[in-house]
Amino acid sequence: MTEPAAHPAARTSGGGYIGAPIPRREDARLLTGRGTFVDDLEMPGVAHAAMVRSPHAHARVRRIGTAAALALPGVLAVVTAADIADIQKPWPARMPSPVPGTLVRHGARHTLPPDKVRHAGEVVAAVVAESRALAEDACDLVTVDYDVLPVVASPAAALAPGAALVYEELGDNIAAHIVQRVGQPERAFAAADHTLRETFRVMRGGSHSMEGRGVVARYDQALDAFTVWDATQAPHAIRAMLAYLFDLPDHRVRVIAPPDIGGGLGPKASFYPEEALVCWLARRLRRPVKWIEDRLEHFVSAGQEREQVHTVEIAFSRDGTLLALRDVFTHDIGMYGALVAPVITACTVPGPYRIPNIHSELRAVYTNLPPTSAVRGAGRPQGVLVMERMMDRMAEALGLDAAEVRTRNLIPADAFPYPVGLWFRDGAPLTYDSGNYPELLRQALARADYAQARREQAGLRAQGRYRGIGVAICVEGVGLGPFEGAILRLDRRGRVVVTSGAPPQGQGYQTTFAQIAADAVGVRYEDVDVVTGDTDAIPYGVGSFASRVTANAGPAILEAGGVLREKILAVAAHLLEAAPADLEIVGAAVRVRGLPDRGVPLAQVAHLGNAGVAFGMIMPGGLPVGLEASAYFTPSQAGYSASAHVCILDVDPDTGEVAIVRYVVGHDCGNVINPLIVEGQILGGVAHGLSNALYEEAFYDEEGQNLARSFLDYPLPSAREMPRVEMFHLTTPSPINPLGVKGAGEAGTLPVPAAVAGAVEDALRPLGVRVTRLPLNPARISDLIHGA
Amino acid sequence: MTEARDIALTVNGQPRRARVEVRTTLVDLLRDTFRLTGTHVGCEHGVCGACTVLVDGEAVRGCLLLAVQAEGRRVETVEGLAPDPAHLNALQAEFVRHHGVQCGFCTGGILMSLTAALRDNPRPREPEIRDTLAGHLCRCTGYQGMVDAVLALVASGAPAPGPDAGSAP
Numbered sequence: 041m042t043e044p045a046a047h048p049a050a051r052t053s054g055g056g057y058i059g060a061p062i063p064r065r066e067d068a069r070l071l072t073g074r075g076t077f078v079d080d081l082e083m084p085g086v087a088h089a090a091m092v093r094s095p096h097a098h099a100r101v102r103r104i105g106t107a108a109a110l111a112l113p114g115v116l117a118v119v120t121a122a123d124i125a126d127i128q129k130p131w132p133a134r135m136p137s138p139v140p141g142t143l144v145r146h147g148a149r150h151t152l153p154p155d156k157v158r159h160a161g162e163v164v165a166a167v168v169a170e171s172r173a174l175a176e177d178a179c180d181l182v183t184v185d186y187d188v189l190p191v192v193a194s195p196a197a198a199l200a201p202g203a204a205l206v207y208e209e210l211g212d213n214i215a216a217h218i219v220q221r222v223g224q225p226e227r228a229f230a231a232a233d234h235t236l237r238e239t240f241r242v243m244r245g246g247s248h249s250m251e252g253r254g255v256v257a258r259y260d261q262a263l264d265a266f267t268v269w270d271a272t273q274a275p276h277a278i279r280a281m282l283a284y285l286f287d288l289p290d291h292r293v294r295v296i297a298p299p300d301i302g303g304g305l306g307p308k309a310s311f312y313p314e315e316a317l318v319c320w321l322a323r324r325l326r327r328p329v330k331w332i333e334d335r336l337e338h339f340v341s342a343g344q345e346r347e348q349v350h351t352v353e354i355a356f357s358r359d360g361t362l363l364a365l366r367d368v369f370t371h372d373i374g375m376y377g378a379l380v381a382p383v384i385t386a387c388t389v390p391g392p393y394r395i396p397n398i399h400s401e402l403r404a405v406y407t408n409l410p411p412t413s414a415v416r417g418a419g420r421p422q423g424v425l426v427m428e429r430m431m432d433r434m435a436e437a438l439g440l441d442a443a444e445v446r447t448r449n450l451i452p453a454d455a456f457p458y459p460v461g462l463w464f465r466d467g468a469p470l471t472y473d474s475g476n477y478p479e480l481l482r483q484a485l486a487r488a489d490y491a492q493a494r495r496e497q498a499g500l501r502a503q504g505r506y507r508g509i510g511v512a513i514c515v516e517g518v519g520l521g522p523f524e525g526a527i528l529r530l531d532r533r534g535r536v537v538v539t540s541g542a543p544p545q546g547q548g549y550q551t552t553f554a555q556i557a558a559d560a561v562g563v564r565y566e567d568v569d570v571v572t573g574d575t576d577a578i579p580y581g582v583g584s585f586a587s588r589v590t591a592n593a594g595p596a597i598l599e600a601g602g603v604l605r606e607k608i609l610a611v612a613a614h615l616l617e618a619a620p621a622d623l624e625i626v627g628a629a630v631r632v633r634g635l636p637d638r639g640v641p642l643a644q645v646a647h648l649g650n651a652g653v654a655f656g657m658i659m660p661g662g663l664p665v666g667l668e669a670s671a672y673f674t675p676s677q678a679g680y681s682a683s684a685h686v687c688i689l690d691v692d693p694d695t696g697e698v699a700i701v702r703y704v705v706g707h708d709c710g711n712v713i714n715p716l717i718v719e720g721q722i723l724g725g726v727a728h729g730l731s732n733a734l735y736e737e738a739f740y741d742e743e744g745q746n747l748a749r750s751f752l753d754y755p756l757p758s759a760r761e762m763p764r765v766e767m768f769h770l771t772t773p774s775p776i777n778p779l780g781v782k783g784a785g786e787a788g789t790l791p792v793p794a795a796v797a798g799a800v801e802d803a804l805r806p807l808g809v810r811v812t813r814l815p816l817n818p819a820r821i822s823d824l825i826h827g828a
Numbered sequence: 829m830t831e832a833r834d835i836a837l838t839v840n841g842q843p844r845r846a847r848v849e850v851r852t853t854l855v856d857l858l859r860d861t862f863r864l865t866g867t868h869v870g871c872e873h874g875v876c877g878a879c880t881v882l883v884d885g886e887a888v889r890g891c892l893l894l895a896v897q898a899e900g901r902r903v904e905t906v907e908g909l910a911p912d913p914a915h916l917n918a919l920q921a922e923f924v925r926h927h928g929v930q931c932g933f934c935t936g937g938i939l940m941s942l943t944a945a946l947r948d949n950p951r952p953r954e955p956e957i958r959d960t961l962a963g964h965l966c967r968c969t970g971y972q973g974m975v976d977a978v979l980a981l982v983a984s985g986a987p988a989p990g991p992d993a994g995s996a997p
Contacts, residue, residue, distance in 0.1 A: 063924045063925060063927070064924065064927070064929070066929070066932070067923065067924040067929045067932070068913035068914070068916060068920075068924065069913050070929050070932030070935050071906075071909075071910075071913075071916060071920040071923055071924070071929060071932075071935060071939065072866070072906065072907065072909065072910050072912065072913045072916070072920070073864065073865070073866015073867070073905065073906035073907040073909075073936050074866065074907075074913060075865075075866065075932050075933075077865075077868065077933060079859075079865070079868075079869075080859075080865035173849070173851065173852075247967075248965075248967055249931070249933075249967055250868070250870045250876060250878055250931065250933040250934045250965065250966065250967055250968075251868065251870070251931070251933045300931070300932060300933075301931065302868070302870075302931045302932070302933030302934075303930075303931045303933060303967050303968055305967065334869075334872055335870065335871040335872055335873065335876075336872075545931055546930035546931030546932065546968045547930070548930070716927045717927065719927070720927045720930055720968075720969060720973060723969060723970035723972050723973070724930060724967070724968045724969050724970050725970075726970055727967075727969070727970035727971070728967065750871070750873050750875070751871055751873065751875035751876060751965065752873070752875060756965050756967070758958075758961065758962040758963075758964065758965065758971070759957075759958040759961035759962055759964075759971035759974070759975060760958045760959060760961075760962040762958075762970055762971050762972070764972060764975075765970065765972060788970075
């Protein structure tokens with residue numbers, strides 16, 4: 041019955057917290073059932089909302105009948121598009137194209153569809169009642185008359201001549217057409233010894249954070265102001281949308297992402313109709329209103345990702361040198377979404393290889409499927425799959441080892457910064473900041489006993505057994521800007537309080553931010569508190585996505601911490617009648633170096649610095665007033681992490697089952713703030729990748745109906761399916777921020793589909809099986825075997 | 829549909845009474861009426877396991893059991909495992925050491941399944957631990973930290989999770 045021992049470093053104030061595997065301070069409350077998830081917060085008088093959702097993927101809404109629902113005892117309100125006219129503005133365009141000279145074409149979306157629904161599951165009305173159960177009862181009593189329209193349920197259908205239009209005003213269903221070119225790909229293809237071409241399809245899928253979306257809003261009439269508790273990855277962006285829709289200044293919309301959010305994984309970085317509706321209803325009812333997404337709603341309305349079809353060609357010389365890449369792909373953007381994922385895909389394809397000639401062509405296409413967002417990996421796993429599958433094919437074509445062809449084409453360690461020649465999602469050139477891909481791959485192969493594994497494979501193959509080895513290596517754009525900020529202050533108790541904008545969804549910012557702040561200010565780790573995700577606590581923030589927070593908020597905390605330390609020492613110097621340069625912070629006090637009996641508690645320093653002498657009526661001249669410092673860090677560009685995975689597996693040709701024998705992960709995210717947390721991020725990412733590679737599969741019929749809407753139909757892996765992952769780190773610090781950090785939140789996911797696909801194709805090579813589509817569940821593997 | 833009944837049950841060793849609609853699930857009773865919010869609702873169809881609590885010592889899905897079915901039963905939730913966050917039990921402490929928690933949403937249910945399993949078998953091997961965890965979905969951790977936490981608990985020889993709170997005097 042004891043608190044786990046803290047890391048030894050946590051007992052000194054001599055720094056060294058950065059890089060230490062300090063157990064998380066978040067854990068104790070979560071392990072004792074005292075977490076602060078949005079549905080757990082005390083909200084006296086709260087009313088409960090439920091949504092009426094369209095059963096049709098594309099239909100005109102003729103009439104909505106609400107009388108029967110309103111007549112149900114306990115129902116407080118039923119609202120439709122006509123009722124919320126004051127906030128029915130077209131949502132602002134999300135993301136411009138980061139590629140100069142190209143456009144993103146945005147259709148106009150509204151909180152409730154004023155004319156037609158564009159996906160099955162779109163909200164057409166909202167009901168508020170005294171309980172969620174009553175609100176759902178009332179939803180069943182709302183009658184909606186639809187004129188059903190033809191549905192485009194795939195990019196292929198949406199691009200066909202005469203296809204129904206998701207947004208009539210655009211004239212077609214193309215959201216973006218972006219071509220990026222490096223060198224002279226046509227000439228390279230024409231002159232090459234060899235070319236290979238293949239088409240790969242990647243499925244749509246969901247994030248399935250274990251907590252769905254959720255929001256509670258309270259409106260104060262006297263202040264004309266909202267307070268919104270939202271399980272969001274991006275509270276400042278939510279504030280901006282709500283302030284726009286309600287025509288309020290930012291300071292009258294306070295969005296708080298609770299300290300605990302039950303996973304995010306991408307979709308919670310988007311804005312959704314429910315967030316606006318709950319606010320509108322709270323204002324109308326003068327009561328707090330809560331809406332909690334259930335799993336079915338998550339399946340049909342939360343952001344999804346990954347559906348792409350790539351036709352890729354490579355040109356290479358007979359010695360296995362890559363000469364050119366041509367990747368033409370469509371991306372299903374659903375009825376609404378940002379261009380984030382496909383632009384990242386395009387930039388992830390070239391990966392760690394020197395490719396002098398590239399033609400990359402992306403068509404993002406609107407369909408009558410649910411909206412898209414990022415899902416852990418955000419376009420990257422698709423890009424890795426495409427490139428790594430082709431590297432496997434090149435190896436096969438040349439009779440070379442799969443690891444050897446990769447090694448021959450890796451960007452050398454002395455070639456950084458390395459410009460790929462494309463534009464990345466952040467609008468900056470795709471230039472790798474640092475890395476050592478040959479060493480990363482070499483170590484991954486060594487850890488996996490690769491040569492021995494190949495010998496064993498040969499022996500098993502001779503016995504008619506199907507063992508495969510997959511190798512995948514990738515580069516991952518992380519730490520995207522534009523900025524994250526930090527405010528550090530010394531509070532009344534002499535504790536350092538760190539405030540930053542982006543909220544965590546399990547990444548442990550309360551721990552890692554405290555580690556950075558403790559080192560920056562020079563105080564003890566346990567004397568630092570961390571506040572995140574409150575728009576009233578820090579004016580600006582961006583959010584938790586794109587593996588970006590440590591590389592943005594971290595340097596901001598470091599810089600503000602240095603300034604706060606100077607202010608603390610200046611005030612302490614006055615109290616101690618000593619020069620700041622002679623002072624040090626030891627424990628919870630400032631002392632004169634070499635004179636252990638001359639010191640002053642930090643709480644006393646805070647009192648003078650923040651309140652003045654005695655009862656606050658006098659402030660000695662020349663002292664810094666307010667022991668507070670803020671900083672915003674703006675990276676010049678993204679950083680680039682790297683991963684190398686080796687997957688060894690057996691395929692049972694009778695059942696189609698895959699058994700993973702070994703899974704080795706090599707990872708380089710630059711300097712590591714807390715290895716315990718980084719390894720946890722990688723492990724979770726690998727699980728997500730294996731889930732995509734082997735299990736998860738969405739099924740949409742031609743009417744745009746999601747046919748896999750439960751965890752029975754859409755399986756996620758449990759502990760029984762997960763192999764034990766062997767992991768190592770390589771550290772090439774990033775030169776673009778003072779901490780030398782990159783990002784790790786999504787890394788584990790990226791190479792897994794490619795490594796598994798490569799291993800399965802390798803295992804079944806004697807049967808001539810070609811893997812071009814995931815997931816590789818038993819049914820699909822059986823189909824591959826019997827179709828081969 | 830909205831018929832209500834009075835029920836009496838024991839929750840974490842405390843006798844509790846409530847008037848509930850017959851359609852109310854056990855997890856909604858625990859969360860909404862008793863304000864024991866450490867048990868979470870992740871799927872409402874009995875797969876994810878976030879809502880797992882113990883009823884008469886057996887791990888059950890709080891979303892698949894009606895509150896009225898808990899009449900006269902002993903219910904244990906994650907809040908009953910430790911008196912407060914400063915005094916974790918041995919299993920909880922190993923979860924901290926081995927980073928078995930990330931977002932923490934699924935954690936309460938997982939601890940309850942492990943608690944029941946460890947009472948039955950205080951020295952499980954890794955496959956058995958994975959079998960117990962297989963009743964739960966976690967999207968953050970990949971489960972490895974949880975497995976390692978239980979293996980460490982077993983290796984430490986620390987006593988298994990405390991006795992069934994309902995059987996305490």
